[in-house]
Amino acid sequence: MSDLLIELFSEEIPARMQARARADLQKLVTDGLVEAGLTYAHAAAFSTPRRLTLALEGLSTESRAVREERKGPSVSAPAQAVEGFLRATGLTLDQLEKRADKKGEVYFAVIEKPGRKAPDIIAEVLEGVIRTFPWPKSMRWGNGSLRWVRPLHSILCILSDEGGTEVVPLTVDGITSGNTTRGHRFLSPGAFVVNNFEDYAAKLKRAHVILDSAEREDAIRAEAQTLAFAAGMELVEDPGLLAEVAGLVEWPVPLMGRIADDFLGLPAEVLQTSMKEHQKFFSTHNPKTGRIEGFVTVANTVTADHGETILKGNQKVLAARLSDAKFFWENDLRVAKAGMAEWAEGLKAVTFHNKLGSQADRIARIAALAREIAPMVGADPDLAERAAKLAKLDLRSAMVGEFPELQGLMGMYYARAAGEPDAVANAARDHYSPLGPSDAVPTDPVSVSVALADKIDTLTGFWAIDEKPTGSKDPFALRRAALGVLRLVLGNGVQSTLCKLMGQSLFQSRKFAVYADVPFGKPYDRPDNVDGPRTLTQFLETALAFDDASANGNELFVRFDAEKTCDVQLAEKAKSLVLTEAKGLASDLLSFLHDRLKVFLKDQGIRHDVIDACLAMPGNDDLTLLVKRATALQATLQTEDGANLVQGYKRASNILTQAEQKDGVEYSFGADLKFAETDEERALFAALDTAEKTITPAMAQEDFATAMQAMAGLRAPIDAFFTATQINTDNPIVRRNRLNLLHRIRMICLSVADLTKLDG
Amino acid sequence: MPPGVTIMSDTPLSGPDSLDAQGAITKPRSFQEIILRLQSYWAARGCAILQPYDMEVGAGTFHPATTLRSLGTKPWAAAYVQPSRRPTDGRYGENPNRLQHYYQYQVIIKPSPPDLQDLYLGSLRAIGLDPSLHDIRFVEDDWESPTLGAWGLGWEVWCDGMEVSQFTYFQQVGGHDCRPVSGELTYGLERLAMYVLGIDHVMTMPFNDPQSPIALSYGDIFRQTEEEYSRHNFDGASTDMLFQHFKDAEAECDRLLGFEPDDPKTKKRIIMAHPAYDQCIKASHLFNLLDARGVISVTERQAYIGRVRALAKKCADAFRQTEAGADAAEQGA
Incomplete structure (x- = not known):
């Protein structure tokens, strides 16, 4: 048994890549190594x-x-089969053995793989890893032709045991392995020989290199906390930044x-x-004032002046940066206090798409x-509209x-400065949320309106x-x-018809989109700048005034066409827009939302067939209702x-469907109690009446x-029947x-959910 | 390694070094002293000290000594100051460190020598930044020039938290793989000098030695021009003319590259790669001016950048056909 130490020494590796590397x-x-035995x-690592x-x-x-022994084809097999076997085994014909088998003589390959020394294997594996990292x-x-993250300077590769240390020899693109490394670039630049891992880590530390990034992180955190504490402050923890900084230094020296x-x-x-x-x-952070008042920078070196020059330099750079930030802030506040009109105007020149x-x-x-949306979520429509108009001005x-990354947040500060109510300012901050599956969902009605609309x-x-x-x-x-x-709809119980x-x-x-497609002006010309085809705008505006996409787009088209006020090609576009596309797109988009909903609900343990049973019901564009129904059904x-x-x-x-198919009629005409013959039949009539009396009003109230409880109550009478x-x-x-009675069962059950979609 | 590179070493060949009687590095006293020290430092390490390119460029990288010479296999080592223009950065001379016209110091060595980082650190030492007193860091920064169709990997170099240089190993220029790879160093001279000299506002920085009979500050030389060019860039320049000149430069670049390689007059093979590239440089600067004038929309912006890149690529293609830009193997053939 021996120990292997490999070090690939290069110019500075980007901090963000180190953990993965x-x-x-x-x-x-x-x-x-394991693959090679x-x-x-x-x-x-x-x-x-x-x-x-x-x-x-x-x-x-x-x-x-x-x-390894491998059985091959029969000696009398076609030449191709034998050749294939030779290729697969890497042997020649005279190396094969002939052995008697049940079916006659058969070729056997006996492949001997001798054991290999570890250094040979290591050299081969490491070269491959370096070349394909x-x-x-x-x-x-x-x-050179070798690729590495930055120039690779040396390869340390040694095997050590009680007997001593040997270099594993290998050469990659002119770099030959050895047993030396170097310390800190400035503090201990010389090369030194390494015997094993303990020796390596200890010598590195003497040469001002802390090898383990976790140890560097701990050192930075501890010292930064101490410095902050001594100044009467608290360090603002930032694990991402800590990991990054630990990847930028070999010898961390925090300075405050x-x-x-x-x-x-x-x-x-x-x-x-x-x-x-x-x-x-x-x-x-100063807990007494509640403000951010200090900083900790982490140098990569110790100096004779205990970092004074370094700190002074950093402070100077910070002052320049913060001067910029202050300049931005003050200018922005000026614009904000003037109502942000300048920004609103400016955004006209910024293309969204x-x-x-x-x-x-x-x-x-x-x-x-x-x-x-505002009335659906209990927000004041004026406030919601106002908030939406301001939310993106920042x-x-x-x-x-x-x-x-400060978008939205600055919007909040600027809206406050402009004297807007809190609801409007907060909507600027919150309307981008939720950004992910675990991000908080806004709850203030104005924020919800804007977030949903966005x-x-x-x-x-x-x-x-x-x-x-x-x-x-x-x-x-x-x-x-x-x-x-x-998440906005479900998290806030919003009831709306999304369609x-x-x-x-x-x-x-x-x-x-239509304006961008039609061949006039530049694609970013806005409708109200367009002179010639104004009629298209009018056409669209009129069409949009219709409540429902199924309304008379065609009629409008005919009228515009008759008046010859609209270019035919444009009118055609507009017609297809009004009549078909928007409507088809809306239902396509709804099914996209339904797909996402299925994924979302599955994560919450709701069965996919339960969701399908509820999706098949009318009003499925009201997601809150849909989920309520699915939860109850489950x-x-x-x-x-x-x-x-x-x-x-x-x-x-099933019985009903079969009978209907056989008889070629629909049994949907009211069943009559007077034709009931058995007690169970009469009991079912009574049970259906009772259930209906509960179900109908309950459904009307979306309870x-x-x-469903009432529906489940039908189980005993149906089974008995x-x-x-x-x-x-x-x-x-x-x-x-x-049969008509069965129809009643079907109708009552289907009024709750489409049970046919359920599995089993 | 080609013979041209062996002269690179940390031992100066000649030139003044700025040591005091005890052998310690002295602090420079002016902006120009820093430039002169860089010039002599890199001269001593075997670079050809070139003069600025005589055209308006946005950065030292645009100098054909960098863009074109980083292509092909011929060894190359050059250093130069390049006045650079960024029309949108004009602040009428009021901002402490933002200028529409400033100086870059550029070093380009092909192939990149193995000790380029040490050579670079030596240059900081030469201008008075002693790594034993400062915190010098190589922080990831991948360089990309969409207008030149070029990219490379490297770092921005930080001194006490301030970016003082850009350090790049060129991987591609004008759409061509760089083989061998050039190492490029770019120093933002004003910012670096302000730090070394301890100056807070660029305009107050001594340009020549403050002890000179006629001491001149950076402001004495550039404050007025910053005002004039800021007004020019933001309000004065004729956009109609700029648009026209952009089109002209683009057309001329194409036209020059359209010539037959064999010159009927001299019977020589003469590809006009450099004159064509001048037109590419022009187009790039005209685009920057149009951008500063605020007449290029966000969507058009990408299209213009793409047009300049197309020119840069054609020029790189052409240069690769010339003797200076060819591969050694092809030359032999």
């Missing part, structure tokens, strides 16, 4: 900005010899500084973002939609130009221009938008009565639980009456 190195090397006891290291303990010194981005340098008073008035998020993004500083108009066009669509602000407009817009997600491609994040719609909303929204988006099916009722229903339905009564009797009147 460690894991890849470990997996690829160990997989390769070696075994090992333990593996660990490490990284610093300049090195990737792998240490293996308890590695076997050679692979075992392997003897899966860096996210790699490069060539100098005259204060933010100059001039900048303390900036919003905390601006300070934090600026310091983190531009300079990789941690923020420190060349077929969907400018950001200003988009905002106008969202505002109109938010107004429609995209034009200098601060968001500099820090795009996402619906995104969906209908890209549906209108046929940019739907396909397979794994979803460049406009439409699945995320759809999930956002679902109508999406239909209206689609009209608006299609209008832009609960009902979990009761014994519920599960058995489905069987009873299916039996009734699915009560309705089937046990005691034969449907197909000789008496045609009684038979017809019983």
